[in-house]
Amino acid sequence: MSSMPDGELLRITDLHAFYGESHILHGIDMTVRRGEVVTLLGRNGSGRTTTLKAIMGLVGKRSGSIMVNGREVMRTATHKIARLGIGYCPEERGIFSSLTVEENLMLPPRIRSGGMSVEEIYEMFPNLYERRKSVGTWLSGGEQQMLALARILRTGANLLLLDEITEGLAPVIVQGLGRAIRLLKDNGYTIVLVEQNFRFAAPLADRHYVMDHGHVAEMIEAADLEANMDKINRYLSV
Amino acid sequence: MGLPLNAVLAQAMLGLNQGAFYALLSLGLAVIFGLLNIINFAHGAFYMLGAFVALIGLTQFGGWIGEPELQINFWAALVLAPLIVGLLGVLIERTMLQRLYKFDHLYGLLLTFGVALVLQGYFTNYYNVNGTPYPGIPASLKGIVNLGFMYFPKYRLFAIAASLVVCFLTWYVIERTKIGAYLRAGTENPNLVQAFGINVPLMITLTYGFGVALAALAGVLAAPIYSVGPLMGANVIITVFAVVVIGGMGSIMGSIVTGLALGMIEGITKVVYPPAANTVIFFVMVIVLLVRPAGLFGREQ
Numbered sequence: 001m002s003s004m005p006d007g008e009l010l011r012i013t014d015l016h017a018f019y020g021e022s023h024i025l026h027g028i029d030m031t032v033r034r035g036e037v038v039t040l041l042g043r044n045g046s047g048r049t050t051t052l053k054a055i056m057g058l059v060g061k062r063s064g065s066i067m068v069n070g071r072e073v074m075r076t077a078t079h080k081i082a083r084l085g086i087g088y089c090p091e092e093r094g095i096f097s098s099l100t101v102e103e104n105l106m107l108p109p110r111i112r113s114g115g116m117s118v119e120e121i122y123e124m125f126p127n128l129y130e131r132r133k134s135v136g137t138w139l140s141g142g143e144q145q146m147l148a149l150a151r152i153l154r155t156g157a158n159l160l161l162l163d164e165i166t167e168g169l170a171p172v173i174v175q176g177l178g179r180a181i182r183l184l185k186d187n188g189y190t191i192v193l194v195e196q197n198f199r200f201a202a203p204l205a206d207r208h209y210v211m212d213h214g215h216v217a218e219m220i221e222a223a224d225l226e227a228n229m230d231k232i233n234r235y236l237s238v
Numbered sequence: 239m240g241l242p243l244n245a246v247l248a249q250a251m252l253g254l255n256q257g258a259f260y261a262l263l264s265l266g267l268a269v270i271f272g273l274l275n276i277i278n279f280a281h282g283a284f285y286m287l288g289a290f291v292a293l294i295g296l297t298q299f300g301g302w303i304g305e306p307e308l309q310i311n312f313w314a315a316l317v318l319a320p321l322i323v324g325l326l327g328v329l330i331e332r333t334m335l336q337r338l339y340k341f342d343h344l345y346g347l348l349l350t351f352g353v354a355l356v357l358q359g360y361f362t363n364y365y366n367v368n369g370t371p372y373p374g375i376p377a378s379l380k381g382i383v384n385l386g387f388m389y390f391p392k393y394r395l396f397a398i399a400a401s402l403v404v405c406f407l408t409w410y411v412i413e414r415t416k417i418g419a420y421l422r423a424g425t426e427n428p429n430l431v432q433a434f435g436i437n438v439p440l441m442i443t444l445t446y447g448f449g450v451a452l453a454a455l456a457g458v459l460a461a462p463i464y465s466v467g468p469l470m471g472a473n474v475i476i477t478v479f480a481v482v483v484i485g486g487m488g489s490i491m492g493s494i495v496t497g498l499a500l501g502m503i504e505g506i507t508k509v510v511y512p513p514a515a516n517t518v519i520f521f522v523m524v525i526v527l528l529v530r531p532a533g534l535f536g537r538e539q
Contacts, residue, residue, distance in 0.1 A: 056433045082435035094430040098422040106416070107423055108434035155435070 007034045015064035017054040024050045026214040037191045039201040042211035048194040052161045083111045087152030091163040095144045097137040104136040108155045115156035142173035163194045210235045245509050248388045253505015255394045258401035259456045261497030263478045266452035268493040272425040273445045276346035282475030283354040284450045288457025289466045291319035296374045312374045319458045320451035327450030331443045361468035369465025397459045405494045480523045486536020
């Protein structure tokens with residue numbers, strides 16, 4: 001595995017993104033080091049989802065710089081960006097209704113070695129094994145979320161972009177996802193977590209980027225979290 | 239009034255033959271519509287082109303290159319015509335259609351309609367509008383077979399069988415293999431499939447080429463039965479669109495089953511009530527649209 005001298009896996013500089021005429025991101029700067037869990041916090045519409053989409057090249061227009069593992073990807077096609085080792089889990093989960101659970105799981109191609117085997121994945125998410133022959137969208141919301149996460153763990157991607165994985169799920173499932181994220185971190189994955197659920201994200205993350213109106217408003221280290229709670233609450237309250 | 243059973247069965251068999259071509263054509267349209275979201279109006283023109291590649295290969299190509307003895311026979315045409323026409327499809331997708339995906343799909347429809355008119359006009363200029371017979375039925379497929387209830391041309395039986403095999407193989411690949419899983423997933427959410435590292439633009443190009451190749455294959459199979467003419471595609475395509483609407487846009491099995499069934503219904507109508515033979519499919523279409531607007535096999539949006 002190639003490694004940049006300073007351990008940076010993702011560096012975003014002055015990123016602007018547009019959907020048609022609307023200017024969504026206004027100059028984002030952020031870095032993610034190898035092995036870190038970083039959250040993007042903020043209200044709905046603050047630009048967190050768009051940041052992930054812009055990294056994958058899924059927005060209408062973008063400018064600035066995005067370096068993945070030392071490679072500039074602003075002019076790179078989406079499928080080639082993915083092959084630099086990124087696993088993307090979209091907000092709407094993106095489970096395919098015309099595919100079975102197992103077909104959904106096996107769909108993303110292996111992009112590098114070192115991914116989890118299907119056996120390991122079924123061990124981590126036994127529900128998926130039991131329901132592997134069902135239609136993907138017949139799963140419960142929690143199971144669909146597990147599937148959306150599981151299928152990018154197979155591919156060998158080492159940078160995971162996870163968008164609102166706890167949204168609308170029961171507390172017991174959220175706890176399970178928390179354990180999964182911790183396990184992935186221990187195994188060396190680098191994770192960017194877009195979260196609404198601050199209590200879920202706080203104990204998992206090394207650093208938090210607080211986003212507001214398409215800008216990065218604050219960057220807060222996990223250690224400084226207590227001292228900055230007032231500030232965070234102000235940004236997250238509606 | 240008693241209808242002679244044999245006559246009904248005979249027309250049903252001929253209708254099945256026509257239905258096999260409907261199935262091949264609507265299958266290609268369904269595959270293309272599913273992934274590209276484009277209603278491929280040029281489909282009839284590609285069907286016509288497939289037949290012309292076979293005809294030209296047999297009767298003219300040798301002369302063009304100064305080898306009058308050279309004849310590209312039916313079996314070779316069966317492979318070559320879909321390849322050549324499919325490549326033309328790839329070229330059209332790469333140079334023209336690809337620029338239109340970001341606009342409303344009406345533009346894709348207009349572009350393919352234009353392509354169809356250009357091709358049709360070009361061949362009308364050089365070939366008999368009323369059609370030229372294709373004289374190349376292989377000796378092994380000449381003659382008739384006794385089906386028990388009727389004597390049936392061997393070639394037509396072959397055309398039915400060949401169409402069914404290709405339709406079934408296509409269905410199998412799409413519904414049961416990994417490549418098909420990419421295609422089905424791409425039909426639902428192309429952006430996400432691409433974000434998994436799959437080259438979706440290439441997949442779209444190849445899918446268009448494949449759908450077009452199916453139309454050309456139908457054209458080659460039809461050439462020995464109907465005469466090869468510039469308007470043969472235009473004549474069949476409206477019916478094929480009706481088949482696609484009845485079956486449900488984008489459904490693979492739906493387009494195969496509907497194509498076969500409607501061909502037979504059309505055939506049987508020819509004996510039961512001949513004046514309605516050319517319109518019965520459109521009556522069915524109206525009824526289906528009233529009862530199930532998404533088509534028999536389509537999913538309600």
